[in-house]
Amino acid sequence: MTALPKPEAEAARGAAPAGRNLLFLREEELRLAQDLLFFGYRDFTAGADAILAELGMGRAHHRVLHFVGRRPGITVGELLGILAITKQSLGRVLTPLVDEGYVTQETGRSDRRQRLLSLTPKGAALERRLYDRQRETVMAAYREAGPQAVEGFRRVMRGLMGRDARAALARLEAKDGEAVP
Amino acid sequence: MTALPKPEAEAARGAAPAGRNLLFLREEELRLAQDLLFFGYRDFTAGADAILAELGMGRAHHRVLHFVGRRPGITVGELLGILAITKQSLGRVLTPLVDEGYVTQETGRSDRRQRLLSLTPKGAALERRLYDRQRETVMAAYREAGPQAVEGFRRVMRGLMGRDARAALARLEAKDGEAVP
DNA sequence: CGTAATGGGTCAGCATCGTTGACGCTTTTC
Protein backbone atom coordinates (compact mmCIF):
# COMPACT_ATOMS: atom_id res chain seq x y z
CA MET A 1 0.00 0.00 0.00
CA THR A 2 1.75 3.08 -1.16
CA ALA A 3 0.57 6.62 -1.03
CA LEU A 4 -2.16 6.75 1.53
CA PRO A 5 -4.50 9.65 1.06
CA LYS A 6 -3.50 12.83 2.80
CA PRO A 7 -6.35 14.66 4.43
CA GLU A 8 -3.99 17.38 5.54
CA ALA A 9 -3.32 18.23 1.95
CA GLU A 10 -6.93 18.92 1.25
CA ALA A 11 -7.36 20.86 4.48
CA ALA A 12 -4.40 22.97 3.51
CA ARG A 13 -6.12 23.73 0.26
CA GLY A 14 -9.24 24.97 1.98
CA ALA A 15 -11.76 22.13 2.08
CA ALA A 16 -13.59 20.59 5.00
CA PRO A 17 -11.14 19.40 7.65
CA ALA A 18 -12.12 16.38 9.73
CA GLY A 19 -15.33 14.39 9.99
CA ARG A 20 -16.02 13.43 6.42
CA ASN A 21 -12.77 11.69 5.75
CA LEU A 22 -14.59 8.74 4.31
CA LEU A 23 -15.88 10.86 1.52
CA PHE A 24 -12.48 12.32 0.96
CA LEU A 25 -10.95 8.92 0.79
CA ARG A 26 -13.27 7.97 -2.00
CA GLU A 27 -12.68 11.23 -3.75
CA GLU A 28 -8.94 10.73 -3.63
CA GLU A 29 -9.34 7.15 -4.75
CA LEU A 30 -11.18 8.24 -7.84
CA ARG A 31 -8.81 11.07 -8.59
CA LEU A 32 -6.07 8.50 -8.50
CA ALA A 33 -7.98 6.28 -10.87
CA GLN A 34 -8.24 9.15 -13.33
CA ASP A 35 -4.53 9.78 -13.10
CA LEU A 36 -3.64 6.13 -13.48
CA LEU A 37 -5.80 5.73 -16.53
CA PHE A 38 -4.39 8.82 -18.16
CA PHE A 39 -0.74 8.05 -17.54
CA GLY A 40 -1.07 4.32 -17.92
CA TYR A 41 -2.91 4.39 -21.21
CA ARG A 42 -0.60 7.01 -22.60
CA ASP A 43 2.51 5.03 -21.83
CA PHE A 44 0.90 1.79 -22.94
CA THR A 45 0.43 3.22 -26.42
CA ALA A 46 3.63 5.25 -26.55
CA GLY A 47 5.89 2.46 -27.78
CA ALA A 48 3.69 1.41 -30.65
CA ASP A 49 3.02 5.04 -31.56
CA ALA A 50 6.73 5.58 -32.08
CA ILE A 51 7.00 2.67 -34.50
CA LEU A 52 3.90 3.79 -36.36
CA ALA A 53 5.20 7.32 -36.69
CA GLU A 54 8.26 6.03 -38.54
CA LEU A 55 5.94 4.51 -41.10
CA GLY A 56 3.74 7.57 -41.39
CA MET A 57 0.90 5.84 -39.62
CA GLY A 58 -1.05 6.50 -36.47
CA ARG A 59 -2.87 4.72 -33.73
CA ALA A 60 -5.91 4.20 -35.92
CA HIS A 61 -3.87 2.07 -38.30
CA HIS A 62 -2.73 -0.04 -35.40
CA ARG A 63 -6.29 -0.63 -34.26
CA VAL A 64 -7.23 -1.92 -37.67
CA LEU A 65 -4.21 -4.20 -37.83
CA HIS A 66 -4.91 -5.44 -34.33
CA PHE A 67 -8.56 -6.29 -34.78
CA VAL A 68 -8.16 -7.67 -38.28
CA GLY A 69 -5.35 -9.80 -36.96
CA ARG A 70 -7.53 -10.94 -34.11
CA ARG A 71 -10.41 -11.86 -36.41
CA PRO A 72 -9.17 -12.73 -39.87
CA GLY A 73 -12.03 -12.54 -42.34
CA ILE A 74 -13.83 -9.87 -40.36
CA THR A 75 -16.22 -7.75 -42.38
CA VAL A 76 -15.98 -4.01 -42.68
CA GLY A 77 -19.26 -3.66 -40.82
CA GLU A 78 -18.08 -5.74 -37.89
CA LEU A 79 -14.89 -3.74 -37.70
CA LEU A 80 -16.89 -0.53 -37.67
CA GLY A 81 -18.93 -1.91 -34.81
CA ILE A 82 -15.85 -2.70 -32.77
CA LEU A 83 -14.09 0.58 -33.39
CA ALA A 84 -17.28 2.60 -33.08
CA ILE A 85 -16.23 5.12 -35.70
CA THR A 86 -17.78 6.15 -38.98
CA LYS A 87 -17.28 4.46 -42.30
CA GLN A 88 -15.46 7.52 -43.57
CA SER A 89 -13.02 7.57 -40.69
CA LEU A 90 -12.27 3.92 -41.17
CA GLY A 91 -11.93 4.36 -44.89
CA ARG A 92 -9.19 6.91 -44.57
CA VAL A 93 -7.12 4.40 -42.64
CA LEU A 94 -8.19 1.15 -44.23
CA THR A 95 -7.81 2.17 -47.87
CA PRO A 96 -4.12 3.05 -47.52
CA LEU A 97 -3.52 -0.16 -45.57
CA VAL A 98 -5.00 -2.13 -48.44
CA ASP A 99 -3.21 -0.07 -51.09
CA GLU A 100 0.14 -0.53 -49.38
CA GLY A 101 -0.34 -4.25 -49.02
CA TYR A 102 -0.92 -4.65 -45.29
CA VAL A 103 -4.50 -5.83 -45.53
CA THR A 104 -6.37 -7.87 -48.11
CA GLN A 105 -10.00 -7.59 -49.08
CA GLU A 106 -11.75 -10.70 -50.20
CA THR A 107 -15.28 -10.80 -51.52
CA GLY A 108 -17.60 -12.66 -49.15
CA ARG A 109 -18.62 -16.09 -50.32
CA SER A 110 -22.09 -16.25 -48.83
CA ASP A 111 -22.71 -12.53 -49.30
CA ARG A 112 -20.78 -11.02 -52.14
CA ARG A 113 -21.40 -7.48 -50.90
CA GLN A 114 -19.11 -8.06 -47.97
CA ARG A 115 -15.39 -7.43 -47.98
CA LEU A 116 -13.63 -9.87 -45.72
CA LEU A 117 -10.48 -8.37 -44.28
CA SER A 118 -7.31 -10.23 -43.45
CA LEU A 119 -3.68 -9.36 -42.87
CA THR A 120 -1.11 -10.01 -45.55
CA PRO A 121 2.24 -11.40 -44.39
CA LYS A 122 3.50 -7.83 -44.49
CA GLY A 123 0.58 -6.70 -42.36
CA ALA A 124 1.01 -9.56 -39.94
CA ALA A 125 4.69 -8.73 -39.59
CA LEU A 126 3.97 -5.11 -38.73
CA GLU A 127 1.21 -6.08 -36.35
CA ARG A 128 3.57 -8.43 -34.59
CA ARG A 129 6.20 -5.78 -34.32
CA LEU A 130 3.70 -3.47 -32.66
CA TYR A 131 2.42 -6.28 -30.51
CA ASP A 132 5.90 -7.17 -29.33
CA ARG A 133 6.55 -3.61 -28.32
CA GLN A 134 3.40 -3.41 -26.25
CA ARG A 135 4.09 -6.84 -24.93
CA GLU A 136 7.24 -5.59 -23.26
CA THR A 137 5.32 -2.85 -21.50
CA VAL A 138 2.46 -5.05 -20.42
CA MET A 139 4.58 -8.01 -19.37
CA ALA A 140 6.76 -5.76 -17.26
CA ALA A 141 3.68 -4.36 -15.57
CA TYR A 142 2.22 -7.83 -15.07
CA ARG A 143 5.42 -9.21 -13.60
CA GLU A 144 5.82 -6.25 -11.33
CA ALA A 145 2.24 -6.42 -10.13
CA GLY A 146 1.84 -10.17 -9.78
CA PRO A 147 -0.79 -12.59 -11.09
CA GLN A 148 -3.44 -11.69 -8.58
CA ALA A 149 -3.15 -8.03 -9.48
CA VAL A 150 -3.50 -8.95 -13.13
CA GLU A 151 -6.80 -10.63 -12.45
CA GLY A 152 -7.96 -7.54 -10.58
CA PHE A 153 -6.83 -5.31 -13.39
CA ARG A 154 -8.87 -7.33 -15.84
CA ARG A 155 -11.95 -7.20 -13.69
CA VAL A 156 -11.81 -3.45 -13.28
CA MET A 157 -11.11 -2.76 -16.93
CA ARG A 158 -14.00 -4.97 -17.91
CA GLY A 159 -16.16 -3.07 -15.46
CA LEU A 160 -15.28 0.22 -17.11
CA MET A 161 -16.65 -1.05 -20.39
CA GLY A 162 -20.19 -0.34 -21.47
CA ARG A 163 -22.68 -2.78 -22.89
CA ASP A 164 -21.52 -2.51 -26.47
CA ALA A 165 -17.86 -2.90 -25.65
CA ARG A 166 -18.54 -5.95 -23.52
CA ALA A 167 -20.48 -7.52 -26.35
CA ALA A 168 -17.71 -6.71 -28.80
CA LEU A 169 -15.11 -8.17 -26.48
CA ALA A 170 -17.17 -11.31 -25.97
CA ARG A 171 -17.33 -11.72 -29.72
CA LEU A 172 -13.59 -11.26 -29.99
CA GLU A 173 -12.90 -13.83 -27.33
CA ALA A 174 -15.38 -16.33 -28.71
CA LYS A 175 -14.19 -19.25 -30.72
CA ASP A 176 -15.01 -19.14 -34.38
CA GLY A 177 -18.50 -20.30 -35.04
CA GLU A 178 -19.55 -19.87 -31.45
CA ALA A 179 -22.68 -17.80 -31.27
CA VAL A 180 -22.62 -14.69 -29.12
CA PRO A 181 -25.95 -12.89 -29.08
CA MET B 1 -6.03 -18.71 -44.78
CA THR B 2 -9.53 -18.24 -43.45
CA ALA B 3 -11.17 -19.14 -40.17
CA LEU B 4 -8.20 -20.39 -38.25
CA PRO B 5 -9.10 -22.32 -35.16
CA LYS B 6 -8.30 -20.47 -31.97
CA PRO B 7 -6.89 -22.84 -29.41
CA GLU B 8 -5.64 -19.96 -27.36
CA ALA B 9 -9.16 -18.74 -26.69
CA GLU B 10 -10.09 -22.11 -25.33
CA ALA B 11 -7.04 -22.32 -23.15
CA ALA B 12 -7.51 -18.83 -21.82
CA ARG B 13 -10.93 -19.75 -20.57
CA GLY B 14 -9.79 -22.58 -18.37
CA ALA B 15 -9.50 -25.69 -20.47
CA ALA B 16 -6.42 -27.75 -19.64
CA PRO B 17 -3.46 -26.21 -21.46
CA ALA B 18 -1.93 -29.00 -23.45
CA GLY B 19 1.82 -29.15 -23.85
CA ARG B 20 3.30 -25.89 -25.10
CA ASN B 21 0.13 -23.91 -24.81
CA LEU B 22 1.89 -21.78 -22.28
CA LEU B 23 3.16 -19.60 -25.05
CA PHE B 24 -0.29 -19.31 -26.54
CA LEU B 25 -1.69 -18.51 -23.18
CA ARG B 26 0.65 -15.59 -22.82
CA GLU B 27 -0.13 -14.37 -26.27
CA GLU B 28 -3.83 -14.47 -25.66
CA GLU B 29 -3.35 -12.83 -22.28
CA LEU B 30 -1.65 -9.90 -23.88
CA ARG B 31 -4.11 -9.64 -26.71
CA LEU B 32 -6.79 -9.45 -24.07
CA ALA B 33 -4.90 -6.72 -22.25
CA GLN B 34 -4.78 -4.69 -25.45
CA ASP B 35 -8.50 -5.10 -25.95
CA LEU B 36 -9.31 -4.25 -22.36
CA LEU B 37 -7.23 -1.10 -22.43
CA PHE B 38 -8.75 0.03 -25.69
CA PHE B 39 -12.38 -0.56 -24.76
CA GLY B 40 -11.97 0.34 -21.12
CA TYR B 41 -10.22 3.63 -21.70
CA ARG B 42 -12.64 4.59 -24.42
CA ASP B 43 -15.67 4.03 -22.26
CA PHE B 44 -14.01 5.61 -19.26
CA THR B 45 -13.69 8.88 -21.16
CA ALA B 46 -16.94 8.64 -23.08
CA GLY B 47 -19.15 10.19 -20.43
CA ALA B 48 -17.01 13.24 -19.87
CA ASP B 49 -16.46 13.63 -23.60
CA ALA B 50 -20.20 13.99 -24.11
CA ILE B 51 -20.45 16.80 -21.54
CA LEU B 52 -17.44 18.54 -23.01
CA ALA B 53 -18.84 18.34 -26.52
CA GLU B 54 -21.91 20.27 -25.41
CA LEU B 55 -19.62 23.08 -24.31
CA GLY B 56 -17.53 23.01 -27.45
CA MET B 57 -14.59 21.56 -25.57
CA GLY B 58 -12.56 18.40 -25.86
CA ARG B 59 -10.61 15.98 -23.77
CA ALA B 60 -7.62 18.28 -23.64
CA HIS B 61 -9.69 20.88 -21.80
CA HIS B 62 -10.69 18.27 -19.28
CA ARG B 63 -7.11 17.33 -18.63
CA VAL B 64 -6.21 20.89 -17.85
CA LEU B 65 -9.19 21.30 -15.53
CA HIS B 66 -8.35 18.02 -13.85
CA PHE B 67 -4.70 18.67 -13.17
CA VAL B 68 -5.14 22.31 -12.28
CA GLY B 69 -7.87 21.24 -9.89
CA ARG B 70 -5.58 18.64 -8.43
CA ARG B 71 -2.72 21.10 -7.93
CA PRO B 72 -4.04 24.62 -7.53
CA GLY B 73 -1.26 27.11 -8.12
CA ILE B 74 0.52 24.81 -10.55
CA THR B 75 2.81 26.56 -13.00
CA VAL B 76 2.47 26.33 -16.76
CA GLY B 77 5.77 24.51 -16.93
CA GLU B 78 4.73 21.87 -14.44
CA LEU B 79 1.48 21.35 -16.31
CA LEU B 80 3.40 20.92 -19.53
CA GLY B 81 5.56 18.32 -17.82
CA ILE B 82 2.55 16.35 -16.67
CA LEU B 83 0.68 16.46 -19.94
CA ALA B 84 3.83 15.94 -22.00
CA ILE B 85 2.63 18.13 -24.84
CA THR B 86 4.06 21.26 -26.38
CA LYS B 87 3.55 24.75 -25.13
CA GLN B 88 1.60 25.57 -28.28
CA SER B 89 -0.79 22.66 -27.84
CA LEU B 90 -1.43 23.63 -24.26
CA GLY B 91 -1.88 27.25 -25.22
CA ARG B 92 -4.67 26.53 -27.61
CA VAL B 93 -6.62 24.92 -24.80
CA LEU B 94 -5.52 26.99 -21.82
CA THR B 95 -6.01 30.44 -23.33
CA PRO B 96 -9.71 29.89 -24.04
CA LEU B 97 -10.18 28.39 -20.58
CA VAL B 98 -8.72 31.54 -19.07
CA ASP B 99 -10.64 33.84 -21.40
CA GLU B 100 -13.92 32.14 -20.62
CA GLY B 101 -13.34 32.30 -16.90
CA TYR B 102 -12.65 28.66 -16.02
CA VAL B 103 -9.03 29.15 -14.99
CA THR B 104 -7.18 32.04 -13.36
CA GLN B 105 -3.60 33.02 -13.91
CA GLU B 106 -1.77 34.59 -11.02
CA THR B 107 1.73 35.95 -11.22
CA GLY B 108 4.13 33.92 -9.13
CA ARG B 109 5.17 35.56 -5.88
CA SER B 110 8.68 34.17 -5.59
CA ASP B 111 9.22 34.13 -9.35
CA ARG B 112 7.20 36.70 -11.22
CA ARG B 113 7.80 34.98 -14.55
CA GLN B 114 5.59 32.13 -13.52
CA ARG B 115 1.85 31.99 -14.06
CA LEU B 116 0.20 30.08 -11.26
CA LEU B 117 -2.97 28.41 -12.49
CA SER B 118 -6.09 27.77 -10.42
CA LEU B 119 -9.71 26.99 -11.11
CA THR B 120 -12.33 29.68 -10.76
CA PRO B 121 -15.62 28.65 -9.11
CA LYS B 122 -16.96 28.23 -12.63
CA GLY B 123 -14.03 26.04 -13.54
CA ALA B 124 -14.31 24.01 -10.36
CA ALA B 125 -18.00 23.47 -11.04
CA LEU B 126 -17.35 22.13 -14.51
CA GLU B 127 -14.50 19.99 -13.31
CA ARG B 128 -16.75 18.52 -10.66
CA ARG B 129 -19.44 17.80 -13.19
CA LEU B 130 -16.95 15.90 -15.32
CA TYR B 131 -15.54 14.20 -12.26
CA ASP B 132 -18.96 13.07 -11.13
CA ARG B 133 -19.66 11.58 -14.49
CA GLN B 134 -16.47 9.56 -14.49
CA ARG B 135 -17.04 8.73 -10.86
CA GLU B 136 -20.16 6.82 -11.81
CA THR B 137 -18.28 4.75 -14.32
CA VAL B 138 -15.32 4.05 -12.07
CA MET B 139 -17.33 3.38 -8.93
CA ALA B 140 -19.50 0.93 -10.81
CA ALA B 141 -16.42 -0.89 -12.04
CA TYR B 142 -14.85 -0.85 -8.58
CA ARG B 143 -17.98 -2.19 -6.92
CA GLU B 144 -18.38 -4.86 -9.52
CA ALA B 145 -14.77 -5.93 -9.27
CA GLY B 146 -14.27 -5.74 -5.53
CA PRO B 147 -11.62 -4.04 -3.40
CA GLN B 148 -8.91 -6.57 -4.02
CA ALA B 149 -9.32 -6.21 -7.75
CA VAL B 150 -9.06 -2.46 -7.36
CA GLU B 151 -5.70 -2.81 -5.69
CA GLY B 152 -4.56 -5.05 -8.50
CA PHE B 153 -5.82 -2.64 -11.09
CA ARG B 154 -3.80 0.13 -9.48
CA ARG B 155 -0.67 -1.94 -9.42
CA VAL B 156 -0.90 -2.89 -13.06
CA MET B 157 -1.73 0.60 -14.24
CA ARG B 158 1.20 1.95 -12.28
CA GLY B 159 3.36 -0.68 -13.88
CA LEU B 160 2.37 0.46 -17.34
CA MET B 161 3.67 3.91 -16.58
CA GLY B 162 7.16 4.97 -17.53
CA ARG B 163 9.66 6.80 -15.39
CA ASP B 164 8.39 10.27 -16.14
CA ALA B 165 4.79 9.41 -15.52
CA ARG B 166 5.62 7.76 -12.22
CA ALA B 167 7.50 10.82 -11.12
CA ALA B 168 4.64 13.06 -12.18
CA LEU B 169 2.16 10.92 -10.34
CA ALA B 170 4.30 10.90 -7.22
CA ARG B 171 4.36 14.67 -7.33
CA LEU B 172 0.61 14.78 -7.72
CA GLU B 173 0.07 12.50 -4.79
CA ALA B 174 2.58 14.26 -2.58
CA LYS B 175 1.44 16.58 0.16
CA ASP B 176 1.89 20.25 -0.52
CA GLY B 177 5.39 21.29 0.31
CA GLU B 178 6.66 17.74 0.35
CA ALA B 179 9.73 17.44 -1.81
CA VAL B 180 9.70 14.81 -4.54
CA PRO B 181 12.95 14.68 -6.49
C1' DC C 1 -39.51 -9.45 -61.43
C1' DG C 2 -38.85 -5.10 -59.79
C1' DT C 3 -38.03 -2.20 -55.94
C1' DA C 4 -36.19 -1.38 -51.47
C1' DA C 5 -32.69 -2.26 -48.24
C1' DT C 6 -27.99 -3.46 -47.10
C1' DG C 7 -22.81 -3.47 -47.37
C1' DG C 8 -19.38 -0.80 -48.88
C1' DG C 9 -16.78 3.24 -51.02
C1' DT C 10 -15.91 8.12 -51.72
C1' DC C 11 -16.01 13.30 -52.11
C1' DA C 12 -16.24 17.67 -49.56
C1' DG C 13 -15.93 20.23 -45.51
C1' DC C 14 -15.17 20.87 -40.59
C1' DA C 15 -13.20 20.39 -35.57
C1' DT C 16 -9.89 18.73 -32.09
C1' DC C 17 -5.49 17.91 -30.72
C1' DG C 18 -1.06 16.96 -31.48
C1' DT C 19 3.50 18.54 -34.01
C1' DT C 20 7.76 21.90 -35.59
C1' DG C 21 9.82 26.31 -36.22
C1' DA C 22 10.40 30.94 -35.16
C1' DC C 23 9.94 35.12 -32.62
C1' DG C 24 9.00 38.38 -28.74
C1' DC C 25 8.42 39.76 -23.96
C1' DT C 26 9.39 39.75 -19.07
C1' DT C 27 12.05 38.32 -15.38
C1' DT C 28 15.74 35.97 -13.11
C1' DT C 29 20.47 34.41 -12.86
C1' DC C 30 25.27 34.79 -13.34
Place this chain on the structure above:
DNA sequence: GAAAAGCGTCAACGATGCTGACCCATTACG
Protein backbone atom coordinates in the same frame (compact mmCIF):
# COMPACT_ATOMS: atom_id res chain seq x y z
C1' DG D 1 24.93 43.78 -18.78
C1' DA D 2 24.33 39.45 -21.14
C1' DA D 3 22.53 34.85 -20.97
C1' DA D 4 18.93 31.90 -19.68
C1' DA D 5 14.36 30.72 -18.16
C1' DG D 6 9.21 31.02 -18.22
C1' DC D 7 5.55 32.17 -20.96
C1' DG D 8 2.75 33.63 -25.09
C1' DT D 9 1.80 33.50 -29.95
C1' DC D 10 1.84 33.34 -35.22
C1' DA D 11 2.02 30.05 -39.05
C1' DA D 12 1.73 25.72 -41.13
C1' DC D 13 1.06 20.83 -41.08
C1' DG D 14 -0.74 15.99 -39.98
C1' DA D 15 -3.70 12.37 -37.79
C1' DT D 16 -8.19 11.26 -36.36
C1' DG D 17 -12.63 12.03 -35.51
C1' DC D 18 -17.39 14.06 -37.39
C1' DT D 19 -21.64 15.18 -40.78
C1' DG D 20 -23.90 15.19 -45.21
C1' DA D 21 -24.45 13.60 -49.68
C1' DC D 22 -23.95 10.44 -53.31
C1' DC D 23 -22.81 6.16 -55.91
C1' DC D 24 -22.37 1.14 -56.89
C1' DA D 25 -23.17 -3.80 -56.32
C1' DT D 26 -25.75 -7.15 -54.24
C1' DT D 27 -29.37 -9.16 -51.57
C1' DA D 28 -34.04 -9.41 -49.69
C1' DC D 29 -38.74 -9.09 -50.29
C1' DG D 30 -43.43 -8.14 -51.82
